[in-house]
Amino acid sequence: MIIIVEQRVKLIFCSTFYYQLINMNISYIISVKKRMLKTKVGGNFMTNIVLIHGTWCDGSVWGEFVNELEKLGLNVYTPTLRYHDLPYEEVEKKVADVSLDEFTDDIVDFIETLDEDPIVLGHSLGGLLAQKVAMRTKTKGLILMGTAPAAGIFAFYPSMVICFYKHFLRWGFWKKSMPPYKHAFYDYCMNNQDEADKEREFSKLVPESGFTYFQMALPFLDKQKGAYIDFEKVSEPVLVITGSEDKMVHPNIAKATAKKYKNSTLSIIEGSDHMYEAPKYRDKTVEIIDQWLKNIINKEL
Numbered sequence: 001m002i003i004i005v006e007q008r009v010k011l012i013f014c015s016t017f018y019y020q021l022i023n024m025n026i027s028y029i030i031s032v033k034k035r036m037l038k039t040k041v042g043g044n045f046m047t048n049i050v051l052i053h054g055t056w057c058d059g060s061v062w063g064e065f066v067n068e069l070e071k072l073g074l075n076v077y078t079p080t081l082r083y084h085d086l087p088y089e090e091v092e093k094k095v096a097d098v099s100l101d102e103f104t105d106d107i108v109d110f111i112e113t114l115d116e117d118p119i120v121l122g123h124s125l126g127g128l129l130a131q132k133v134a135m136r137t138k139t140k141g142l143i144l145m146g147t148a149p150a151a152g153i154f155a156f157y158p159s160m161v162i163c164f165y166k167h168f169l170r171w172g173f174w175k176k177s178m179p180p181y182k183h184a185f186y187d188y189c190m191n192n193q194d195e196a197d198k199e200r201e202f203s204k205l206v207p208e209s210g211f212t213y214f215q216m217a218l219p220f221l222d223k224q225k226g227a228y229i230d231f232e233k234v235s236e237p238v239l240v241i242t243g244s245e246d247k248m249v250h251p252n253i254a255k256a257t258a259k260k261y262k263n264s265t266l267s268i269i270e271g272s273d274h275m276y277e278a279p280k281y282r283d284k285t286v287e288i289i290d291q292w293l294k295n296i297i298n299k300e301l
Contacts, residue, residue: 054124065277100226151219174214243272
């Protein structure tokens, strides 16, 4: 009887010891994983994020937005789309027939020089390009701000037509560069921003590729199928941001885009226009991105 009791005591002691040991190992593994995840998606460690600007802009458009992202622990890259860093007249001559695939090729080539896979953030036209990039090379996730519509997503909302109708009324628009239209930029892109900010940003704009707008507006006529996205190819987390007052890219496009991805989050900024990185709604945009990064860490655990 005494022997049996001793054996049971030993068994209980051993079980308790191994249980505690297992718990310690699990806790250690979780803590290590947390550190690894911070390295992957921000936190106290640096991870790469590539920002793709939109129509008429260049890599300088991000301004203070870059500094705010760096505060989240992100290593920020701001490439400029092909020809957009040249003088206005030179851009006008060269950019007219650049395709969506050519813009994408340049970004993919840039990303593949980095030391680790990045998060890719695209704004407007850059949002569509970001999705094309994710079909071609590995990323840690996508952030789409006021993204241009992929083929198959309805885009003929009145405010959007008003923004660009002047370009499409020109014969041969598909082979002509599209100049920045002041009325469209002031009243439909930065409609809720301060006047001084509108003037500053408009002064930096350059012409855009007319061919890319042909590809986006009339994808069924485009032999290259440049605006078509294979949503199934993107399994990484996708954050889609839109504004309730975005007149240049209607909020319904963001809603439709988010539904196309299995692992997506949709965030609507009340009152925001199309320039999410501009001063008035910058802080809210960064706050949304920060929360999304934290949610990725929690889901991984």
